């Protein structure tokens with residue numbers, strides 16, 4: 531009899547627990563869609579502040595604004611974590627054209643790649659050699675490359691359904707193209723924009739000279755996909771055409787900036803930290819709405835929704851708005867360094883840095899046991915059409931927290947349109963859909979709620 535009663539109590543508890551998870555997720559989604567703040571926050575970040583490149587006035591304004599907003603949520607603690615960041619500025623707009631015969635020119639839109647040196651004040655004019663890869667560049671060698679401009683024109687692979695895979699398959703041209711082309715005596719580098727769509731927006735992004743001294747750095751710019759096609763066609767007709775470009779960017783000394791952090795202290799396991807975040811800096815061309823204003827406001831929303839629902843987490847829930855993901859990752863590295871020095875125990879990290887599009891699920895990087903447990907929650911998400919739970923990467927900013935015990939995750943929104951906007955002038959507020967943004971925030975909150983409630987096994 532007693533056994534039966536105990537069994538009944540257990541069953542009731544189990545049933546109750548399951549229904550409360552369903553109910554709790556229902557409340558989270560409902561509140562995000564009716565009382566969320568993410569869209570208003572993004573409106574301010576995008577339209578009142580704008581592009582927030584590290585070291586810029588706008589980046590500092592974004593630090594001040596988001597700190598003030600976190601202060602207003604009634605969290606247990608909000609603070610700024612200092613970090614030194616690089617300061618690179620674009621200067622006056624770039625200019626480029628190709629010349630098919632003397633005096634016959636066609637202007638093409640380009641933008642300097644982040645970290646590139648300027649051209650000489652009068653610009654660079656030279657013949658162009660088109661290549662599809664760094665390997666092809668090496669095969670051509672000094673004989674064909676010396677004194678020319680190298681044009682990297684390998685498109686993103688349209689057959690990849692995950693567009694981030696297509697990006698990964700291409701981005702070496704942008705990141706290392708200039709360093710490689712210098713080896714063979716190139717004067718400059720033009721790279722096809724990392725964009726699956728044909729349009730007129732050049733897309734910037736970080737590049738590196740490795741350890742090349744300043745005197746050996748050649749300028750690098752991105753060209754729009756339409757103009758990359760046009761240039762390629764023109765070169766087939768006349769391989770001798772000249773390309774001209776001028777850019778005015780400059781690298782300054784590092785400056786002080788901040789990660790913006792806020793937390794709700796855990797009620798029973800305050801020493802176990804769950805971190806959720808995005809990066810506050812953005813490229814300078816658009817206003818950084820998708821990359822990564824969306825991820826920042828969604829992360830802030832996680833804490834806001836818990837407050838709104840009067841949910842008191844067992845573990846410490848911390849939002850971190852990381853500075854300088856785009857051209858240095860200094861914020862992510864600093865956060866992990868301070869966490870280690872303070873012997874903080876992070877059990878879970880979640881990053882949103884893939885655009886503010888309809889959430890499809892998450893990818894996870896961490897212990898198998900934790901992944902297995904999380905897979906058991908997948909059906910709770912199915913009513914919200916969130917079903918992708920897979921192993922994979924998490925996010926650049928939380929990456930430095932990786933160890934054998936922590937589970938790291940990345941929100942995975944639909945990726946089909948992300949590279950239409952990524953790092954380009956059209957990454958602006960009107961391209962973010964309010965409901966999609968809010969569904970992403972709710973999806974993150976739901977996962978954080980479950981991790982907080984049940985924990986995740988560390989091995």
Ligand SMILES: [Zn+2]
Pocket residue numbers: 809821822855883
């Ligand atoms: Zn980003």
